Amino acid sequence: MGTPQAPPFVVVRNVTKSFGGAQALKGVSLDIVPGEVHGLVGANGAGKSTLIRILAGLVHPDGGTVAIDGKPTAIDTPHQATELGMNFIHQELAFIPGMTVLQNIMLGIPKRTRFGLVDWKAIAREVAPIAERVGITAPLGASVKGLSTAENWLINIARALVRKARLIVMDEPTASLSASESEKLFAIVRDLSASGVAVLYVSHRLDEILDLCHRVTVFRDGESVKELAGDTLTRRALVEAIVGGHPPGAAPVRQGTSGGKVVLSVDGVARLPRVRGVSFDLHEGEVLGLGGLVGAGRTELVRLIYGADRADGGRITLDGRPFAPRSPGAAVRAGLGLVPEERRTEGLVLAKSLAFNVGLANLDKLVISPLFRLISPRARANLALETIRALAIKSQGIETPVGRLSGGNQQKVVIGRWLQRAPRVLILDEPTRGVDVGARAEIHRLIRDLAATGQAILVVSSEPDELPDVCDRVLVMAEGRIVKELSGPAVTRGAIVAASYAEGPNTPQERP
Amino acid sequence: MSDITIGSRHLSPGAKTALGVFARYGTIIGLLAMILAFSLLSPRAFPTVGNFTNVLNQASLAMIIAGGLTLAVTVGELDLSIGFAASLHGILVTGLIVQNQLPIPLAIAIVIALGALIGLINGFIVTKMRVNSVIATLGVGTIITGCAFAYSAGVPIVSGVPEAFLQLSLGRWLFDIPNNIVIMVLVLGGLWVLVERTDIGQQIQAVGGNAAAARLAGINVDRIKTLGFIISGMCAALTGILLASRLGSGTTSAADSYLLTAFAAVFLGSATLRDGEFHILGTLVGALIIAFGFNGLNIFGAPTYSQYIFQGAILIVAVGLSSLGRVLAES
Numbered sequence: 001m002g003t004p005q006a007p008p009f010v011v012v013r014n015v016t017k018s019f020g021g022a023q024a025l026k027g028v029s030l031d032i033v034p035g036e037v038h039g040l041v042g043a044n045g046a047g048k049s050t051l052i053r054i055l056a057g058l059v060h061p062d063g064g065t066v067a068i069d070g071k072p073t074a075i076d077t078p079h080q081a082t083e084l085g086m087n088f089i090h091q092e093l094a095f096i097p098g099m100t101v102l103q104n105i106m107l108g109i110p111k112r113t114r115f116g117l118v119d120w121k122a123i124a125r126e127v128a129p130i131a132e133r134v135g136i137t138a139p140l141g142a143s144v145k146g147l148s149t150a151e152n153w154l155i156n157i158a159r160a161l162v163r164k165a166r167l168i169v170m171d172e173p174t175a176s177l178s179a180s181e182s183e184k185l186f187a188i189v190r191d192l193s194a195s196g197v198a199v200l201y202v203s204h205r206l207d208e209i210l211d212l213c214h215r216v217t218v219f220r221d222g223e224s225v226k227e228l229a230g231d232t233l234t235r236r237a238l239v240e241a242i243v244g245g246h247p248p249g250a251a252p253v254r255q256g257t258s259g260g261k262v263v264l265s266v267d268g269v270a271r272l273p274r275v276r277g278v279s280f281d282l283h284e285g286e287v288l289g290l291g292g293l294v295g296a297g298r299t300e301l302v303r304l305i306y307g308a309d310r311a312d313g314g315r316i317t318l319d320g321r322p323f324a325p326r327s328p329g330a331a332v333r334a335g336l337g338l339v340p341e342e343r344r345t346e347g348l349v350l351a352k353s354l355a356f357n358v359g360l361a362n363l364d365k366l367v368i369s370p371l372f373r374l375i376s377p378r379a380r381a382n383l384a385l386e387t388i389r390a391l392a393i394k395s396q397g398i399e400t401p402v403g404r405l406s407g408g409n410q411q412k413v414v415i416g417r418w419l420q421r422a423p424r425v426l427i428l429d430e431p432t433r434g435v436d437v438g439a440r441a442e443i444h445r446l447i448r449d450l451a452a453t454g455q456a457i458l459v460v461s462s463e464p465d466e467l468p469d470v471c472d473r474v475l476v477m478a479e480g481r482i483v484k485e486l487s488g489p490a491v492t493r494g495a496i497v498a499a500s501y502a503e504g505p506n507t508p509q510e511r512p
Numbered sequence: 513m514s515d516i517t518i519g520s521r522h523l524s525p526g527a528k529t530a531l532g533v534f535a536r537y538g539t540i541i542g543l544l545a546m547i548l549a550f551s552l553l554s555p556r557a558f559p560t561v562g563n564f565t566n567v568l569n570q571a572s573l574a575m576i577i578a579g580g581l582t583l584a585v586t587v588g589e590l591d592l593s594i595g596f597a598a599s600l601h602g603i604l605v606t607g608l609i610v611q612n613q614l615p616i617p618l619a620i621a622i623v624i625a626l627g628a629l630i631g632l633i634n635g636f637i638v639t640k641m642r643v644n645s646v647i648a649t650l651g652v653g654t655i656i657t658g659c660a661f662a663y664s665a666g667v668p669i670v671s672g673v674p675e676a677f678l679q680l681s682l683g684r685w686l687f688d689i690p691n692n693i694v695i696m697v698l699v700l701g702g703l704w705v706l707v708e709r710t711d712i713g714q715q716i717q718a719v720g721g722n723a724a725a726a727r728l729a730g731i732n733v734d735r736i737k738t739l740g741f742i743i744s745g746m747c748a749a750l751t752g753i754l755l756a757s758r759l760g761s762g763t764t765s766a767a768d769s770y771l772l773t774a775f776a777a778v779f780l781g782s783a784t785l786r787d788g789e790f791h792i793l794g795t796l797v798g799a800l801i802i803a804f805g806f807n808g809l810n811i812f813g814a815p816t817y818s819q820y821i822f823q824g825a826i827l828i829v830a831v832g833l834s835s836l837g838r839v840l841a842e843s
Binding site (some may be wrong): 306333352356370372 | 714
């Protein structure tokens with residue numbers, strides 16, 4: 001247990017960082033004392049990962065200081081961060097499948113040699129006690145292929161210990177662990193703490209935070225808003241600090257109703273482990289929001305509905321008829337449209353023009369001669385011009401490569417692609433991510449306008465502020481299930497955040 | 513983002529514009545400079561209608577196979593089987609005509625269908641078995657070479673090739689223009705229309721530009737990729753047939769070297785006019801550069817080995833220009 005008297009290992013003071021125009025960190029401060037488990041919490045986009053990336057030497061702060069052992073230090077490279085005694089374990093673990101447990105533990109660490117050859121035997125003798133301490137049961141010589149995520153975590157922790165880490169940063173460690181695996185991890189975290197290693201524990205799961213951490217820093221909108229410890233460290237205080245005293249915002253005009261005809265009905269749809277049985281109805285003229293934390297399974301769910309991945313359970317009906325798309329192409333023909341989460345990698349062909357990208361989902365409408373499938377350049381141009389006009393897209397013309405447009409205009413191109421098709425169901429995944437305030441309002445208005453014409457719309461958003469602005473009804477997901485349904489006036493930022501963090505039937509279960 | 517980094521050096525916007533112009537028009541400037549230089553150095557032999565027709569006639573076969581390859585690379589895959597396949601097709605078409613006494617048009621149709629089948633197999637291995645296209649087509653190409661040797665027992669089929677078949681490549685049926693050139697123009701023209709002016713072409717470009725986005729826009733990516741391989745395979749077959757007609761024989765490995773020529777042409781072409789994107793017109797320019805280069809080397813009596821050095825160097829320069837264009841376009 002860290003004692004308050006011990007001089008802090010890491011001191012972060014007023015660190016700021018902006019990317020392009022967006023200020024990710026507006027000034028965060030944080031102390032990490034040797035031997036403490038320090039929790040770091042906050043909503044998505046609060047700046048947690050930016051701070052971690054700064055500590056890891058992956059990005060450099062614009063202002064403020066980071067001091068290690070009392071000395072202001074510029075961490076220029078990941079290598080330097082390691083030298084300073086900091087180790088980072090991410091959700092996506094870095095290990096090499098073809099290598100042995102021991103080789104993975106020793107990855108990137110200078111190895112003792114004998115006659116110029118790596119002396120694995122001697123290394124194994126040194127590593128064995130560490131492996132035992134963190135609870136690696138697999139033999140050091142075994143291949144890591146087929147080891148569980150939990151065991152890979154242990155390997156990463158062992159690697160940190162071999163490097164004589166003084167601070168281990170764990171980012172969402174239990175996201176892909178079962179309950180019993182998580183328990184084992186907690187025991188190791190406590191053991192590390194007792195031996196004087198500090199742990200910076202980043203998690204959305206407040207139960208774990210309350211259970212493990214000595215101290216918790218809460219980030220909100222790029223600022224460190226609260227430090228909680230001892231008696232002040234309660235679930236209620238955490239949720240309050242995470243949500244903040246934000247005004248609920250002007251009550252949006254909701255034209256849509258959920259009284260319309262059911263267009264899409266989802267019943268028990270699952271794809272383990274991320275989607276664990278989801279049911280809901282989407283009505284004509286309704287904007288339905290899917291809220292929750294990153295990793296709650298929302299994107300995975302809409303990909304199942306859209307045919308981008310195959311469900312392993314459940315039924316979907318579209319306008320009352322069974323609907324099981326084998327591919328996105330089949331979903332599009334059946335009357336669905338998707339504006340994907342990552343517009344640059346999943347939405348657009350960046351090197352191609354605006355007209356090209358809008359045309360992609362409308363090629364059947366552009367063909368003039370069915371035999372040779374020639375497309376009409378004029379129809380293509382008209383389609384692009386109409387889209388530009390309808391969505392007020394700012395560009396130098398329809399032949400501008402979309403890669404040169406701003407984020408908001410790029411997003412409008414992806415949305416505009418579907419307007420001419422007027423799909424029965426339009427799914428928008430993070431429709432305003434990385435979009436400026438003006439474009440964001442326009443996109444929100446467009447969503448409402450489309451709903452007013454009777455279209456059924458499903459909006460996924462990780463920003464709790466966004467859903468109250470556009471949705472008639474919101475389903476909050478956690479751990480692959482719907483944990484809360486909010487409608488009408490109950491759709492507020494606070495309610496969505498609280499439900500995202502709520503405990504309930506969604507506590508981690510033993511995976512099959 | 514006004515400045516970009518190449519290697520570790522930062523470039524000013526001015527230098528970037530200059531480089532961009534170089535990357536886009538460099539190949540065309542190079543082609544014209546080469547023609548001019550050869551004309552000045554060899555005013556009698558080089559700049560004549562006869563020589564230019566000859567160069568184009570010679571280059572037509574490479575242009576057809578490179579045109580097909582352009583489709584495969586446009587969908588984002590590499591097809592290394594084309595040279596080996598063209599060799600097999602050459603042997604097969606002569607074999608069908610000489611040994612099996614098939615009518616010439618039927619023999620040609622069968623061989624082109626086989627080219628399509630090889631493309632289909634390549635596409636299946638790449639899209640359904642998820643094998644990297646370099647490995648898949650190298651494997652298929654090697655199997656094809658084996659088949660070619662098995663079919664011909666390593667002995668060229670020379671005797672008994674009918675004159676009518678030779679005339680396919682050597683004849684001048686239209687306005688005294690060599691048939692090879694006419695066929696090449698028809699094939700490349702057709703491919704250009706397909707890629708640039710049809711909905712399938714839009715899908716082909718989308719799949720190559722961003723397969724994930726194309727799929728989510730509702731395009732059947734696997735089918736489009738397979739189509740790219742099929743067209744590549746059919747063009748390889750046509751080149752193999754025309755080569756056998758020109759040589760008057762079916763010889764193992766006769767067309768193998770077209771692989772390298774086609775790749776050099778395609779990558780040179782991608783650096784032409786567009787920023788590192790593959791396109792038919794570019795491929796045509798790329799193939800012309802190589803053809804005139806060879807022709808110049810020949811006229812000046814450069815030894816045969818210099819052709820390999822020239823072609824290898826061109827390939828590297830071409831890919832370098834192509835990625836330079838892409839880097840500049842994305843910055």
